[in-house]
Amino acid sequence: MNFTSFYVDLARQYAQQEPIAQQIGALAGGSVGRGEADRFSDLDLNVYSSNQEQPHYSANVLFQEHVIQLHVHPLPQIEQVIGSPWDFRFLREARIVSDPSGLLQALIADASEYFQSPQGREKMLSQATAAIAEHRAWLQECLDAEEPLTASFAADAAWADAAQAYAYFVHGAMSTGGLLPIIRQLDLYPAYREIRFGVGSIEPDKLLASLQTYRAYLRERSGDADAFALQSVQDELAARKAARYRETGDPDNLAWQLYAEAFWCYLALADGQTFEHHVRELPEAMQTHLVTLGFRTYSEEQMHTLLKQAEQLIVLCEEGRVR
Numbered sequence: 001m002n003f004t005s006f007y008v009d010l011a012r013q014y015a016q017q018e019p020i021a022q023q024i025g026a027l028a029g030g031s032v033g034r035g036e037a038d039r040f041s042d043l044d045l046n047v048y049s050s051n052q053e054q055p056h057y058s059a060n061v062l063f064q065e066h067v068i069q070l071h072v073h074p075l076p077q078i079e080q081v082i083g084s085p086w087d088f089r090f091l092r093e094a095r096i097v098s099d100p101s102g103l104l105q106a107l108i109a110d111a112s113e114y115f116q117s118p119q120g121r122e123k124m125l126s127q128a129t130a131a132i133a134e135h136r137a138w139l140q141e142c143l144d145a146e147e148p149l150t151a152s153f154a155a156d157a158a159w160a161d162a163a164q165a166y167a168y169f170v171h172g173a174m175s176t177g178g179l180l181p182i183i184r185q186l187d188l189y190p191a192y193r194e195i196r197f198g199v200g201s202i203e204p205d206k207l208l209a210s211l212q213t214y215r216a217y218l219r220e221r222s223g224d225a226d227a228f229a230l231q232s233v234q235d236e237l238a239a240r241k242a243a244r245y246r247e248t249g250d251p252d253n254l255a256w257q258l259y260a261e262a263f264w265c266y267l268a269l270a271d272g273q274t275f276e277h278h279v280r281e282l283p284e285a286m287q288t289h290l291v292t293l294g295f296r297t298y299s300e301e302q303m304h305t306l307l308k309q310a311e312q313l314i315v316l317c318e319e320g321r322v323r
Contacts, residue, residue, distance in 0.1 A: 001039075003032075003037035003038055003039060003041055004031075004032055004035045004036070004037040006037075007028065007032040007037050007041065007043045008028055008032060008095060008097055010043060010063070010064065010066060010068070011026060011028045011032070011043060011045050011068075011097040011098075012026075012097045012098060013063075013064070014026075014045065014061075014063050014068060015045075015047065015097055015098035016098070018061075018063070020047055020049055020054075020072055021049060021051065021054075022049045022050045022051045022054070023047060023048070023049055023050075023098075024048045024049060024050050024075045024099075024101060024103055024104065025047075025048055025096065025097075025098045025099035025100065025101070025103065025104040026045055026046060026047045026048070026096075026097050026098040026099075026104075027045075027046045027048075027091075027094040027095060027096055027097065027104060028043065028044065028045055028046075028094065028095045028097050029044040029045075029046055029090055029093065029094055029095075030042075030043075030044040030093075030175075031175070032044065032095060033090075033093045033094045033095040034093045034174075034175065035095070036175070038244070040240040040241065040243055040244040041240075042066075042067055042068075042069060042237050042240065043066065043067075043068045043069065044069045044071065045068050045069065045070050045071065045097075046071045046072075046073060046094070047070065047071070047072050047073070048072075048073055048074070048075040048076075048104065049072065049073070049074055049075065050074075050075055051074060052074045052075075053074070054072065054073065054074040055072075056071070056072065056073050056074075057071075057072050058070065058071045058072075058228040059072075059226070059228060060228065060231050060233045060234070067233055067236065067237065069237075075103065075104075075107070076088065076107065078107060078110045078111065078114075081107070081110075081111045081114065082114055082120075082123075084127065085111075085114060085115060085120055085123055085124045085127070086123075086124045086127035086128050086131075087127070088111060089115065089124065089168065089174065090174065091107070091108050091111045091112070091115075092111075092112055092115055092174070093174055094108065096108070121169070124168075124169075125165065125169060125314075125317055125318070128161060128162075128164070128165040128168075128314075128317075129165075129314055131161050132158050132161045132162055132165075132310055132314070135154050135155075135157045135158035135161060136154075136158055136307060138154040138157075139151045139154035139155055139158065139303065139307075142154055142276075143300075145274075145276075147274060147275075147276035148297045148298075149275065149276050149279060149295065149296075149297045150274060150275045150276045151298075151303060152295075152296065152297050152298040152302075152303065153263060153275065153295070155298060155302075155303040155306040155307060156196070156259075156306065158306065158307055158310045159192070159306045159307075159309055159310050159313075160260075161310070162309070162310035162311075162313035162314055162317075163179055163182075163183050163313055164179060165313065165314065165317050166182070166183070166313040166314075166316055166317055167179050167182045167183075169317040170316060170317065170319075176257060177241075177244075177253060177257070180250075180252060180253045180256060181250075181253075186316075188309050188312060188313075191305060191309070192306070192309060193252065195298065195302045195305060195306060196256070196294070197252055197255060197294075201251040201252060201255065202251070202255060202292060203251075204242040204245065204246055204251060204254055205242075206292060207242070207254060207255055207258050207292065207293060208235070208238060208239055208242050208258070210262075210289035210290075210292040210293050211235070211238060211258050211261060211262055211265075211289075211293060212235045212238075213286070213289050214262055214265060214286060214289050214290065214293070215229075215230055215232070215234065215235060215265050216232070217282075217286055218230055218265055218266070218268065218269045219231075219232070221269065222268070222269050224268075227268045227269070228268070229261075229264050229265050229267070229268040230265060230268050230269070234261075238258060238261065241254055241257060241258075242254055255293075255294055256294075258293060258294075259293055259294035259295070262290065262293045262294075262295070263275075266278060279295070
């Protein structure tokens with residue numbers, strides 16, 4: 001079965017049967033957009049409105065017994081893309097599923113041309129580097145506030161942003177699941193793995209159970225029953241990831257992604273509360289689930305190693321940018 005074709009057809013039907021107000025068109029993203037969908041994939045569907053006041057929102061919708069992760073946006077203008085090209089890089093792997101006016105096709109053509117230009121690549125790398133610098137500053141603020149657990153996550157975030165930049169600029173890749181396999185080809189990976197994963201790997205079922213329990217705990221305490229990250233259907237989608245990486249024999253990749261997803265769940269309920277404070281208020285059993293998911297306090301030496309690796313990855317981006 002061609003799963004990409006299946007999901008593209010599903011996306012077209014949804015865009016036709018469930019249009020939003022002033023709908024311009026729709027794009028499929030992720031593995032469907034890249035033409036890499038498999039039986040574990042889901043459908044990320046971006047729908048655009050001509051109403052520039054249209055608020056961005058995300059929702060899990062059930063359509064023909066399939067979950068669609070729907071993201072609604074006002075149609076971006078090319079000036080916005082040129083102003084923040086790193087944020088809009090996903091347009092390079094998007095697949096048009098509905099575009100009666102041709103506006104999405106024109107936008108993607110103009111955006112792709114800019115992304116590939118020397119000026120566009122220079123600006124994209126500058127913005128990626130600026131994001132890493134923000135994480136470094138966040139890390140230092142956390143250390144100054146005696147919040148080493150959050151500082152550890154900031155170090156991970158700086159490393160991940162640099163790794164994403166490397167994957168994009170050197171390999172032309174944007175797949176989250178494909179990132180670790182790319183970085184494994186580098187000499188710096190063993191030191192990273194030792195910091196991030198330690199000895200051995202945690203069983204996928206244990207990771208899933210911890211994430212499901214943590215998500216349910218936050219959902220019960222959330223005043224927003226529709227919070228996208230906290231909906232129980234996300235557990236079903238996480239289980240699909242687990243099945244994929246169980247089949248490919250890559251438990252580290254699953255652990256890496258579920259760690260980030262757990263932090264995403266926290267952000268859905270954070271409301272200005274620091275992660276350190278959030279963890280201190282959790283029941284002991286819930287804190288244990290976060291440890292299972294990979295939340296741990298690094299030594300300052302380990303944080304320094306992650307930041308140093310981020311710098312090395314950006315140097316490799318500088319070298320690959322001319323390609």
